[in-house]
Amino acid sequence: AASFKDESLRVLAGSVEQIPTEIERGSCDGLLMDHVLEHIVDPVATMTEAGKLLRSGGIMLIVVPNNACLAAQRAGLAWTHLDVPRHVNFFSASTLRYAAERAGFIPERNFFNGYYRMFVDSLIATEQRIYDQLVAHLGAAPAATRRNSRMQSWRLLARTAAFCKPELKYDEVGIVVRKP
DSSP states (O other), X not given: OOEEEOSSOEEEOOOSTTOOTTSOTXXXXXXXXXXXXXXXXXXXXXXXXHHTTEEEEEEEEEEXXXXXXXXXXHHGGGOTTTOTTTOOOOBOHHHHHHHHHHTTOEEEEEEEEOOGGGGOHXXXXXXXXXXXXXXXXXXXXXXXXXXXXXXXXXHHHHHHTTTOOHHHHOSEEEEEEEOO
């Protein structure tokens, strides 16, 4: 694994599956997994392995696409964060919490992010392409799947802007967990 070092930062190349040998078990105060677990076949095992790097009381932040949000429900199979086959696991706040508990962590709190991007033209266009490819391949629109458009985005904005629960509003869900 290649490494980089300056006076204030040392970066080691590696992965959860191949943790650099320079990192001692129990030596980290904190870890971040940002859009990792949705790509991993066994997310509980991955969190368990990463947790071995944390000292007792250490914190890990995990962020994944929120498959429980209204944008995902509206788009169905055309949702940009569904991204099969690159994404092999799909999470909501409760399933992310459950996976963290199974990996031996103490969940501190969930958080949500990613509201603005649902209204960006490039995301709308991406979901339109996915929808069109699904229709071309299947010969019809998949059940519970809508073609995105600016009008659909405006409707989503109207449903979510003010009084929507965070787990329905945001397309990312995260969790802060502590190692016992």
